[in-house]
Amino acid sequence: MSGRLLSLLLLVSIVSESAFSQSNVCEAQNGRDGQKGISGRPGRPGQKGDRGETGAMGRRHDYTAAKGDPGDPGISGEPGREGTIGPRGPEGPAGDQGLKGSKGPIGNVENQKRPAFSAENPKVVDNVVVFEKIITNQENMYEKATGKFTCQEPGYYYFTFQVVSSGNLCVNIMTTSQSNGKSPLLTFCDVNAKRLQQVNSGGTVLLLNQGHEVWLETPKESRNIAPGSEVSSVFSGFMLFPLKN
DSSP states (O other), X not given: OHXXXXXXXXXXXXXXXXXXXXXXXXXXXXXXXXXXXXOOXXXXXXXXXXXXXXXXXXXXXXXXXXXXXXXXXOOOOOOOOOXXXXXXXXXXXXXXXOOOOOOOOOOOGGGSOXXXXXXXXXEEETTEEEEEEEEEEETTOEETTTTEEXXXXXXXXXXXXXXXXXXXXXXXXXXXXXXXXXXXXXXXXEOOTTOXXXXXXXXXXXXXXXXXXXXXXXXXXXXXXXXXXXXXXXXXXXEEXXXXX
């Protein structure tokens, strides 16, 4: 206990002496602040720092943005390729009747063609009855080499024939004006069991366009036409009236 007390007394003595010695020191008054110096030059750029760590993912909010205003129209593009033709549409309603046209000029009958022919002396060539001797051939529309009449003026025509036979005979009027091609238009048949000379005849009116043909045929099994030197057989035709233009 005496040791600790002695140490404490010694310590107090030292502190007291130190404080006494400091109180006897002379101190100068503080000076005034000096003037602000001139700003220094900017320092050099520092080195680029290291890349930081990736930040945490932000929250996602289901917000719907308001619709913006329409933009200005763009420049028109180049025309596209022409497409294929589409199917034909339904027929439209009939239009109003037009005004009556002016009266046309009076027709000149003298300038109208009058096709007409008549021929005799028949013979059969590949089922075609060819009349070799021409009696009349106005406008030259009947050809005696083929036995066919070829229409050059569209219109209504009358054709007739009288053929003498010495047995059974069928005669077909043929024409290319029918939709069924070259099938017989009309067929005229006579039964002649006594094999006497008799006349097979027929006729018809036809509407023909340019290029249509008319002729006579007989089947192979009924080729009993009498020779032209013995009796007269005739094939004739003529225009009744032309088609209106």
